[in-house]
Amino acid sequence: MLIQILNGLVYGGMLYIVSVGLVLIFGLRRVVNFAHGGLYMLGAYIGFAAGLYFGFWGGLVVALVLMALLGVLLDYGVFRPLQDKDHMTTVLVTFGILLVMEDMVHMIWGADTISVAMPALFDGTVDISGSPFPIYRLLVIAVAIVVVLGLTLWLRHSRAGLYVRASSVDALTTGMQGVDTERLSLAVVGLGTALAGLSGVIASPLMALSPAMGSSVLIESFIVVVIGGLGSFSGAFFAALVIGQVHNLGIVYLPNVSSMLPLLLMVVVLILKPSGFARSH
């Protein structure tokens, strides 16, 4: 039971890192970024490719840097021109980008699945209440906690964080107060895509890489974002925790309906409280 809860935390933690990137981008740009799953996948592949030369951790750093740069380019070249467009347009464009990324990865690395070796330092298990538990999974939980704490501190206690929160509520008024929201959003989108890359690289020793890995994570992270309340940082955190547990305990106790539980939860939340867990707009 304890192990199953830990497994739920691992799953929820990874979902959180992906989802919070989505939330950041939505908050600043009002763009529902369907390409986010592709960014997660691309991050994993870049981490893998760079890891062949620089080791797992070197690969992680390379992936973070490249993904952040890609985010800045995306914001400049795609999200900025699209911000005043119809929602449908942004959905179609970002979905198109996802497909292009999948095909590019397919072209470069092929459709065969690739396994990434566990970093040696964390290869092994520890005993938790009599059962072996992979150390690496504890590391995943730790990384998720660091991201949660780091983002919370940054958003609540720094000037830039204040601007980000203000922009998320009303970008126009924030701009009128003298905040350069365009520059701010370059940085924030870069951060969001870097987080997608981070989760991709972190997931790679657990899950084999394939071009299709992005699409499945995309759906689950959208469920998290919707349940948490669009554009809410704390909402995404709680929603990811809940979805992680629902997903895992569902498989253990209600195996026949487990795959629809997260969707069912989303439907219930949307009917009872359309704004999501958090009281965001």
Place this chain on the structure above:
Amino acid sequence: MKVRGLLGASALAIVLASPALAADPIKIGVATALTGAYGDLGNEVRRAVEFAVEEVNAKGGIDGRLVETQFLDTQAKADISRQQAEKLVNDGYTLLTGAIASGEALAIAPMLERWDAVYIGTIPKADALTGAECSPRYFRANVPDSADAATVGTWLKDQPEKKWAIMGSDTAWGRNSGASFVGTSKGLEREVVTEGYAGLGTSDFAPYIQKIADSGAEGVWVALAGRDAINFAQQAKQFGLLDKVKVAGVSFVTDSTVKSLGDVSKGIFGIVNYSSTLDTPENKAFVAAWNKKYPGTWPANFEADTYVGMQMLFAAIDKADSAEPEAVAEALSGLTVDSIVGEVTVRPEDHQLVRGNFFGRIAEHDGVLRPVISATIDAAVAMPAANRDCQL
């Protein structure tokens, strides 16, 4: 495959009567999973079809007609698969193959007569395809679930483990295979203590793995393929499960699993429908030719099964002197083929190719980790009698 150069007067008569027809290429449509969770398997199908077609065209085609192919992506999804197959048929590619998931083939089989097409199944294993859902136009070159179940029985009875868990894919095939294993184990006084079925494309198997560990199972039967098999094995290794329980499976001990997993896969038992280590002159020639076209690789089981399917199809076209689906179907029924898995016959009752099966484990062979055969099970034991539910 042997294309006989001289086909007698009848072929000549047809050629003379309709010169335009003689030049017409034979069109094979391949709707397969080029992307998605089974993307690696779909690409194996593509490699095998391309290999077989290149080989036959190099010999001047079949009766002087060259073979042409068209590939479309299905993502292994039944609805897309049916659409793509229909599209191929509308474009004149009426000789079809390529389905990976049983659900795909089950969606296509009922349409074949209406489309006037023929289908050679080389990967889908669900019994229904040659059982209740059998079609006069669907022919199966690969080994079905019931034959795998009969094969596992011969192995399971010698294993000391009494408690087993099932880890299957939540698809027609995975459920079918799980149910077969339960049936087999009951007859052998083995107990199935837990069953888990994970959706196609599941990334995190941790809850399933922990459930198996908690159940006290001493062995686990795995019916997962493609990326699902790799994710499960990799994560089970990390949880220490692979070292603690006996792991065996179907479509699990495959060359592509080994390629992705490396040493993690070493020692896993399983049903091996085909192994490149098979010691027959036909297979050795096939492996050598394969090695020439795809340097540094050995034909994997799905590649070999698909190649067997192509051997079947080419022999039938040759026998029928026609690539018209109706004539090809007629020729396929009861056809005996000299294939890489020996001389095998297509059973007329249910259109199943009657062939033997193998059990093996992943080990080093010639310094390369791959599935190695440890027991050969004769077709008489491995292939159950034709299903009475099939009314052709």
